Amino acid sequence: MTNQFPVNRALFDDVMVPNYSPSAVIPVRGEGSRVWDQEDREFIDLAGGIAVTCLGHCHPALVSALKDQGERIWHLSNVMTNEPALRLAKKIVDNTFADKVYFANSGAESNEAAFKLARRWALDVHGEDKSQIIAFKQGFHGRTFFTVTVGGQEVYSDGFGPKPGDIFHAEYNNLDSVKALISDKTCAVVMEPLQGEGGIVSPTDEFVKGVRELCDQHNALLVFDEVQTGVGRTGDLYAYMGLGVTPDILTTAKALGGGFPIGAMITTTEIAKHLKIGTHGSTYGGNPLACAIAEAAFDTVNTPEVLDGVKAKAKIIVDALNTINSKHNVFSEIRGKGLLIGAVLNEKYQGKAKDFLNAAMDEGAMTLVAGANIVRFAPSLVIPDGDITEGLERFERAVAKLTQ
Numbered sequence: 521m522t523n524q525f526p527v528n529r530a531l532f533d534d535v536m537v538p539n540y541s542p543s544a545v546i547p548v549r550g551e552g553s554r555v556w557d558q559e560d561r562e563f564i565d566l567a568g569g570i571a572v573t574c575l576g577h578c579h580p581a582l583v584s585a586l587k588d589q590g591e592r593i594w595h596l597s598n599v600m601t602n603e604p605a606l607r608l609a610k611k612i613v614d615n616t617f618a619d620k621v622y623f624a625n626s627g628a629e630s631n632e633a634a635f636k637l638a639r640r641w642a643l644d645v646h647g648e649d650k651s652q653i654i655a656f657k658q659g660f661h662g663r664t665f666f667t668v669t670v671g672g673q674e675v676y677s678d679g680f681g682p683k684p685g686d687i688f689h690a691e692y693n694n695l696d697s698v699k700a701l702i703s704d705k706t707c708a709v710v711m712e713p714l715q716g717e718g719g720i721v722s723p724t725d726e727f728v729k730g731v732r733e734l735c736d737q738h739n740a741l742l743v744f745d746e747v748q749t750g751v752g753r754t755g756d757l758y759a760y761m762g763l764g765v766t767p768d769i770l771t772t773a774k775a776l777g778g779g780f781p782i783g784a785m786i787t788t789t790e791i792a793k794h795l796k797i798g799t800h801g802s803t804y805g806g807n808p809l810a811c812a813i814a815e816a817a818f819d820t821v822n823t824p825e826v827l828d829g830v831k832a833k834a835k836i837i838v839d840a841l842n843t844i845n846s847k848h849n850v851f852s853e854i855r856g857k858g859l860l861i862g863a864v865l866n867e868k869y870q871g872k873a874k875d876f877l878n879a880a881m882d883e884g885a886m887t888l889v890a891g892a893n894i895v896r897f898a899p900s901l902v903i904p905d906g907d908i909t910e911g912l913e914r915f916e917r918a919v920a921k922l923t924q
């Protein structure tokens with residue numbers, strides 16, 4: 521394609537709203553876990569577009585679904601249903617605790633639906649006094665005003681005027697802090713079954729089980745935000761499956777479409793019935809094109825080979841990070857589950873996660889951060905072992921440069 525003007529990083533500053541500060545690299549092509557930029561420089565992708573491209577770039581099954589559905593029908597509106605949406609919903613229902621599915625286009629939208637449903641359920645079943653939502657400090661649920669307010673970082677929710685009310689924040693992994701807030705006025709407890717953006721923090725078994733019990737005692741719904749942990753990321757299809765605790769409502773997005781925008785809110789028949797005709801909706805939600813691609817992604821991920829592969833590949837990464845650490849002494853802890861891994865920088869490198877990301881980029885490896893002190897890895901669930909090894913060699917070169 522020829523352009524009439526230079527399409528480069530400088531153009532971003534000219535024409536884009538300045539809410540992001542993207543890197544100078546502009547990728548134009550990807551295959552598996554390798555990506556090439558405008559100058560044809562090659563990168564190994566250990567970031568997965570923030571836990572989204574669960575099958576890497578241009579996976580043949582997804583490309584085939586995209587082309588096939590792209591030549592049939594893209595969009596209908598919710599005045600009609602469509603085959604891909606029905607097939608995907610059936611597969612989600614058959615493979616999870618849920619009986620019903622609502623499709624959206626993103627994580628935030630899926631959560632918005634979940635929170636509105638929890639409020640509506642509480643109003644219908646228990647009356648006006650049951651509207652409190654308990655969520656967690658450092659939690660992340662998206663950027664709409666409701667979801668950012670439920671999220672536990674005021675830097676994201678302050679500065680936009682009056683916030684949606686009746687939302688309280690407890691401390692993650694501190695059951696007493698939940699006990700102190702929960703009551704019969706609580707309609708829902710909202711949590712990530714592993715805090716992603718908040719720093720790759722796993723819940724203890726005791727904590728998740730305790731939260732489930734408290735919800736039961738107070739007739740509150742337990743909402744799991746699995747936008748980042750869902751669709752195989754932790755080595756289970758959904759993280760709740762590895763925790764022995766079942767939520768009442770679950771949200772899934774990011775990896776659900778393997779790189780194509782789609783999200784879903786899933787729940788039981790009893791709860792779902794409160795989202796009656798006309799109470800909620802989305803123009804694009806559940807469109808045939810997104811659902812066809814998501815169906816291909818779901819079918820491909822939901823196999824023992826891929827899910828067991830996640831555990832094996834996670835071990836290779838964690839071992840390599842430990843080896844890097846034994847040579848360069850930069851991390852205080854390597855944590856996470858499956859292919860959602862956080863390398864926590866030690867005292868000496870506090871606040872420097874972005875420097876590690878930038879240095880890795882210079883060496884040809886794409887990584888992520890989770891806050892200022894954690895380097896995050898969320899590669900494709902099917903990244904070839906050779907790409908992991910080479911990607912981490914590149915990352916090690918970056919670490920060596922930074923620590924010199």
Ligand SMILES: *Cc1c(COP(=O)(O)O)cnc(C)c1O
Binds near residue numbers: 712716
């Ligand atoms: C990314 C994320 C979201 C927001 O998803 P969007 O698609 O950006 O709206 C919500 N919850 C969690 C846990 C996430 O990681």
